[in-house]
Amino acid sequence: MFTGFKKMAALAGLAGGLGGLWMPVWAASPTADSVPLLAQAEASTQQVPSADPAAPQSGPAAFPASAPVRMALLLPNRGGMFGAAADAVRTGFLAAYARQKENIQLSVIETGDSVSDMQRAYDDASTRFDILIGPLSRSAVTSVAQSGHVTKPTIALAQPDLPGEAEPQLPPMMLTVGLSIDDEARQVANWVEKEKAPGKIFAVSTAVTWQKRAARSFLTRARQLGLQVETLELSTPGNVLSAPGLAQLAKRIEQEKPALVFAALDASQTVQLRSAVGAELPLYGTSQINPFTLNRDNQNDKMPELDGVKLIDLPWQLQPDNIAVARYPRPTGNENDRPNPDLARLYALGIDAYRIAYEIAQQRSGFDLDGVTGRLNVNMIRGGATYFQRQETQAIFQDGLPVPTADQY
Structure with a gap:
């Protein structure tokens, strides 16, 4: 079972939560014309709906009102080492397209796995x-x-x-909408600032790349908010948290009495941490503390050891009754496979990526979406700066499962 951004990296070559380097598989990328088109819309005679009068009128691009808007989804090929991750995004994207395809002509282009393959495919697609x-x-x-x-x-x-916490300098026509463990950690810092008692905060991680990044992002944001934070790194002999390290951490907690702990850990590691430091100390984490999907194969599969732990995750993982979530089908997998939360999150990313693309196709430069990955705020003004923000759902473990909290910041 894949249970974290670390292991999602093994699936998608995206070390540390949709990151990492791509390894070349093909000597050269195929041309766009030679790869299969997985979906293509019929040319529609329906006019593109006019933009919301309240939205800015200078859209990201001037699309002809009567011609279909041509979209290209560029993903690694199914047979490559990143095929499972790419297939999850593709399936979610096509699920959203099936519900809202008016005046859209969609092509899915498979590329090679290397950066150079992807760049060549992108350059070719941008001309067409x-x-x-x-x-x-x-x-x-x-x-x-x-x-x-x-x-x-x-x-x-x-x-x-x-590197570090550098702000990305993006081209005016580019939005980056990927799921980010860094963004989640910063959102948790915002949440903590609004409800914590005075005192020091411990941010605990291991040496795993995504965990160190999450702890660093939490630290940076929390300090910007005026909070006192110290990062602590635990070793992991035999893929479990070090018993001497946990004992030392428990001793420090007893002596220094921190206000809370931010756990940049996965679910099983957080159980170990909770066992060592006790359930009285408030504990917060990211989506990686939630190892479940909404379509679990075993309804008795719970983690009562985490009751009281607070986290954020996607609506797709927490809110089956959310209007946006309920619109789309759950992905079907091999009946012998355990539901995979990381692939479920990538499926949800595919849904919201299409919904954002569809809004841009309607020449809406600024808009909000109640997305399956969170509440989305998007701005793409032609010739100006782009802006994207995702706010995920706050939750707390109750009876062994994460449940959305009543109050959302």
């Missing part, structure tokens, strides 16, 4: 399509963003790979 969706990896997004070739609205499915 109106809106491009992709790439999927941080390194490929970085390449496209720095290429100087972004002349069409582009919805990147990951964040660029930048």
